[in-house]
Amino acid sequence: MAISKHFTSKKLSALLIFMFAANGSLFDAQAEQTSVMPLHYVADKAISSNPEVQQAWHAFKASMYGIDAARSGYLPTVDVSASTGYEKRNYGIESDYSRNTAELSLGQMLYDGFRTSNTVKRFESIQLIRYFELLDQAEKTALAASIAYLDVQKFTELVELAENNLKEHESVYQQIEQSVGAGVARAADLEQISGRLSLAQSNVMTEYANLHDVSARYLRIIGELPVQGTVKAQLSDDAIPISINQALDIAYKNSPNFYASLYNIEAQKANADSQKSAFQPNVDLSARYGFQDRDELGLNESRSEARIGIDVRYNLYNGGLDSANLDQAYQEVNVAKYQRDQTCVDIRQNLQVAYNNVQVLQNKIPSLAKHKESSSKVKYAYKDQFDIGQRTLLDVLDAENESFQSNRAYTAALYDRQSAILSMLAEMGKLLETLNVKSDKFPLLSELTDDPIALNADSICPKFDVAATIGRQAFLQKKKQQDNAYMTVTAMPNYLTIPVTPPANTFVDDDNDGIANETDECPSTPAFTEVDEKGCTKYRSNTSSVEIGIPFLADSSVVRPEYMQEIARLADFLKQHPNKNVEIQGHASLEGSVQYNRKLSEKRAFSVAEILIQQYGISPNRVSSLGYGVDQPRINEISVRANAANRRIEAVITESGSQSTAMQSGWS
Missing domain, CATH: 3.30.1330.60 (OmpA-like domain)
Known part of the structure; x- marks a missing residue:
């Protein structure tokens, strides 16, 4: 079964396709509205206007016409030809005259060695390939948009941290400058704080440069500049599978990229079967009716002719072309199988990395939080001790810098973990579902085929837990x-x-x-x-x-x-x-x-x-x-x-x- 080709681009405003019935929702409805709402907006916005998604959308629509073209082989062909002209010659009874002819012909394929049926199967598989490529591109675009959103928020916070760090350095600088002017502090202390003040200014400029770059990326992906003061996104840990093996199972059952590779194999198999038709006879029904107002001698004598019959054509030898085409088609099947294997190992690697990043960052965040808290306490304690002469200026500046770096590391880790969760969901083919980006008007897989591929993921893509084999x-x-x-x-x-x-x-x-x-x-x-x-x-x-x-x-x-x-x-x-x-x-x-x-x-x-x-x-x-x-x-x-x-x-x-x-x- 193939879907009608009469779609409009307005239906592309959101692209979540539930390819298979989900075992359970990753988020409840209330959590979705509060935690992923901003990510839902940027993903939906990016998908509706992103050129790569639009390209994949029109490639999908083009594949629908390919099926129609292949199915035309089942239908009859009707041709009409007519001619009129002036003829002149130096023989016969009449030397010049006008001649008119007309013919109507009808052809119907009865048997072509199953070339047409296999060609239809091939283009139906190509349509499904384009469909899953579209979903894959939508997942990638949603991932890029979501990460761009998180990066803008991350570097906005890092700019604020850097500016606060600069204010602290300016405050210390003013204190030291006054002390030097009063003869209490040494000039070397002023030089020391001047250097640290310059470093703090450099940190602010660096964070602003980073914010500029991620904002430019946000504009490229989403099509608009980020708005200040937007809602923070917070993904629930319920989205994280219990084990890497469970994550891989989900990925092999839902990854659009993986299913595109599977249907590519089916398309190449259908192409090989269609090449076999060259070794079979072709049987066609033909009928025609013709009329002319002069005969072959130019005599003014109207004639008509009609014929209906069955034509059989069987090629015996054409220089080995058919055998070569068939061998080539078989090799294309092998190519498609290895492309599937490559897709499998790519998913396995990328998902292993993303899943491990989520776990590692989760384990790091408590330590980073403790470091941040301790550094902040040390910073204020050193300032108090410096005021009463128990700490040097270098101690205070080092504590200030460590506090800034610990705050920066903690903030970056929080956002990096969110990005890792998004990457993990995208590899599993679950990102659009998690972000609640969907459209009931966009076709479901059941509308495209009555016989979806049932795969055995264990035999196609073996699962390995890399983390269990290393020194962690x-x-x-x-x-x-x-x-x-x-x-x-x-x-x-x-x-x-x-x-x-x-x-x-x-x-x-x-x-x-x-x-x-x-x-x-x-x-x-x-x-x-x-x-x-x-x-x-x-x-x-x-x-x-x-x-x-x-x-x-x-x-x-x-x-x-x-x-x-x-x-x-x-x-x-x-x-x-x-x-x-x-x-x-x-x-x-x-x-x-x-x-x-x-x-x-x-x-x-x-x-x-x-x-x-x-x-x-x-x-x-x-x-x-x-x-x-x-x-x-x-x-x-x-x-x-x-x-x-x-x-x-x-x-x-x-x-x-x-x-x-x-x-x-x-x-x-």
Whole structure:
């Protein structure tokens, strides 16, 4: 099915196309209106006027006419020819006369080796390529516009910081100048503050130059100058996937660039099939009727002639042209496949970088905030101490500069993280949806084709977590040693940190489940959990809630191999009871950032749910995951024992159909 070509450019004012039904909204309606409203405006404004988007739009419209041209092969051809003229000769009865002829002919293709049908398929695929290229360009333009907006706001704030820093230096300069004039301070101090004052002035000019450049970029992309005092944009962390693998899954299912590469393969396959028609006969129905007022001898005798019949043409040899065309078409299919592979690895790299930038900046921001706060306190303390002669001028100037640089780094990090989130969403094909840029009048994918491509992203684009293979975890080793103190208490086996060899004939049961360590296949079963003879959780048909004993390492959501047995037992229970669903719930201790603990509990719950689905074959619609963070502590305090009790994974089991919508949407 192809869409009608009668579109107007007014329908391009906004370009969000929901290519597939979303599993859940990234933002609720109220959050969208308050947090992404300015980004919605600049993205919509840029898309409606950006030349590259307009170019992609008209390329899409042109592809519609290509389908019409290909379909003309199914329809008959009707031709009429007529002539009139004066003729003169030196033979025959009449030496000069006027002659008139006319002919009407009709042709209808009956069989052409499926050339026409495959050509139509090719142009339908080309239309879908142009469609996804249009969406991809819209995503890129929205990204560029949004980042330009954030950059203008960022450098506006940095200009303000630089100007405040300059005012501080001017104030100190005036104080030193008065002191030198009074003979209290040394002339060298005045030279020193003069140099620092010049540097502060240079910083202001640098920030103004940066603001000028990003404003010029804003004007180029959006088509208007930025307005001062605009609303700050704030993207919700709900837009961030729980893991890089989930982000890659979303990208392969939604990326317009990736789907354009897939339909390019289909177009080249259809072209190869159309080239095969050269090895088939062509069968056409033909009919014609002709009239002339003189015969071949020039005699004034009217004649008419009519014919209808079937014409068959079969080429036997044309110098190898058809074979060469077919071989070339097959190679074009291979080219398209490698282009798809290149698109795959580009998405994987760009998304890995953007996702990691979001995480790294999130981890840096608390440290930068602390540095900013400490630098500000030091600055004011040094000023007070300088006034009473306990600090040198150099100390004061260094503290002032460090405070300025810490404020600048913190402000830049906040905006850079927003830009990284936007880049991540664009790579996933979710930016326009997040910014709520859409138009119901613009065609949906279902209007263009009745048979969209169903892909297996795992086989086409393997997923790799780069961050898990580099040395970032080593950097967190010290933090891990501190955070893992809870593993030494109830339900946490001692040998996680120090291997212990029990004395002979001594019964050792680290998790207190009544099963000795040497025969315990589930070495971290929580206390008071009913276990079987192997030390693993015992499930009954009426089991409704079970805590799964999985001690995670600090800042990690990876389930280690020695704790997979508990997940396997849960999977066996679900397979034996196909009418049961499960929600994996993650909980965290009260220690640390509330937001960080919520995200970490989500990641850990998601990891367990992902194992149930991918490794043990439990249907995704039976498994959901949700991170509660610090919302449901067992012990409402911060201590080693409370932390151990509150850091947990629970499996809540329900009958099919009894889960709430919110639960079912947890797996997305």
